[in-house]
Amino acid sequence: MEYEDRATESVERRTAKVPSLAFLGLAVGAMAASAALVLTGRVKLGNFVGQWAPTILIMGLYNKLAKEVAVPKRDLAEAGAGI
Numbered sequence: 001m002e003y004e005d006r007a008t009e010s011v012e013r014r015t016a017k018v019p020s021l022a023f024l025g026l027a028v029g030a031m032a033a034s035a036a037l038v039l040t041g042r043v044k045l046g047n048f049v050g051q052w053a054p055t056i057l058i059m060g061l062y063n064k065l066a067k068e069v070a071v072p073k074r075d076l077a078e079a080g081a082g083i
Contacts, residue, residue, distance in 0.1 A: 012066040015059075020067075023060025027053040 034050030037043075 015063045016067045018063055020060055020064050023056055023063060027056040027060070030056060 030049055030052040034046045034053070037046030037049060
C-alpha cells in the first residue's frame, strides 16, 4: 500500500481532531464579519474577508474526508501490518 509523506500524514492526523462544526462556525463568522464591514463602508476589506468563507469550508471538507476516509484506512493498514 502506498503512503503519503510524513507531513501530509501529520496534517491529516491533527486536522482530524478538529470538530467539523468549527469550520462551519468560522465560515459563518467570516460571512458575518464581511457583511458588517461592507455595511460600515469598508467594502474592499469586507470583500476580502468574505472570500475566506469558501476557503474555510473547503478546509472543513478536507477535514471531514481525512476523518472519514484517510485516517481510518491508514490505521487499519498499520494494525494489519503489525506496525
